[in-house]
Amino acid sequence: MTRGLVLLAACVVAFGVPRLTFAQDGIGEPEVQIGTVLKQLGAKPATTNYPAELELGRTVTASLVSPDKLAEHGIKGMHEGARVTVTRISPDRVRVEADELEPVSAKGAVTLRVGTDGSLNPVAEHTAAKAPPLGL
Numbered sequence: 454m455t456r457g458l459v460l461l462a463a464c465v466v467a468f469g470v471p472r473l474t475f476a477q478d479g480i481g482e483p484e485v486q487i488g489t490v491l492k493q494l495g496a497k498p499a500t501t502n503y504p505a506e507l508e509l510g511r512t513v514t515a516s517l518v519s520p521d522k523l524a525e526h527g528i529k530g531m532h533e534g535a536r537v538t539v540t541r542i543s544p545d546r547v548r549v550e551a552d553e554l555e556p557v558s559a560k561g562a563v564t565l566r567v568g569t570d571g572s573l574n575p576v577a578e579h580t581a582a583k584a585p586p587l588g589l
Contacts, residue, residue, distance in 0.1 A: 482544040482545065483544070483545055483567045483568060483569045483570075483571065484506055484571075485506060485507040485541055485547065485567050485571075486505060486506060486507075486571060487503055487504065487505065487506065487507050487513050487539075488505070489571045490507065490539055490547065490567075490571075490573065491513070491515050491537075491539070493522065493526070493571075493572075493573050494515075494522055494523050494526060494537060494539070494549060494573070495517060495518055495519030495520065495521065495522025495523050496515035496516060496517050496518060496519075496523070496537040497515055497516055497518050498513060498514075498515050498516075499514045499515055499516055507539065507541045507547070508541065509541050509543070509544060510540075510541065510542075511540070511541055512538055512539065512540040512541075513538070513539050514536060514537070514538050515536075515537045515538075515539065516534060516535070516536065516537065517531055517532070517533055517534060517535040517536075517537050517551065517553075518533060519533075520532055520533060520535075523537070523549075523551060526549065526563060526565060526573060526575065527561075527563040527575050528549065528551045528561035528562070528563055529561070530559055530561065531551045531553060531559065531561065532553060532555075532556065534553070534555075535551050535552065535553035535559075536551065536552055536553065537549065537550070537551045538550045538551075542564070545566055545567050546564055546565065546566055546567065546576060547564070547565050547567060547573070548562065548563075548564050548565075549562065549563050549564075549565060550562040563575060564576045
């Protein structure tokens with residue numbers, strides 16, 4: 454009887470112990486450095502105490518300093534002082550939104566792919582597919 458319990462315990466330890474596993478290990482994901490991204494967009498952070506890396510699902514708010522740099526990435530017509538919001542929406546993409554009230558109310562948004570070297574490249578925007586007309 455004791456030998457059977459020892460054998461059962463050995464089997465449970467060998468095969469039944471849960472192992473720590475990760476669904477997504479993050480290998481190959483680019484590091485999204487907030488300072489680098491904001492510098493490329495021509496913006497400065499709204500606060501001084503921000504983390505170095507932008508984690509997935511997190512957002513950072515900044516103020517536009519150089520409208521020309523932001524225009525190079527696809528958001529045109531903004532002026533210095535506009536609010537710039539950067540959100541990491543996937544491991545290799547960020548969503549950049551800019552808006553301002555003065556001198557004229559304006560908004561703009563673009564999705565950018567983050568390269569392994571930290572570079573930002575535009576991603577083609579998806580358009581909603583239209584359903585074919587019903588043949589009545």
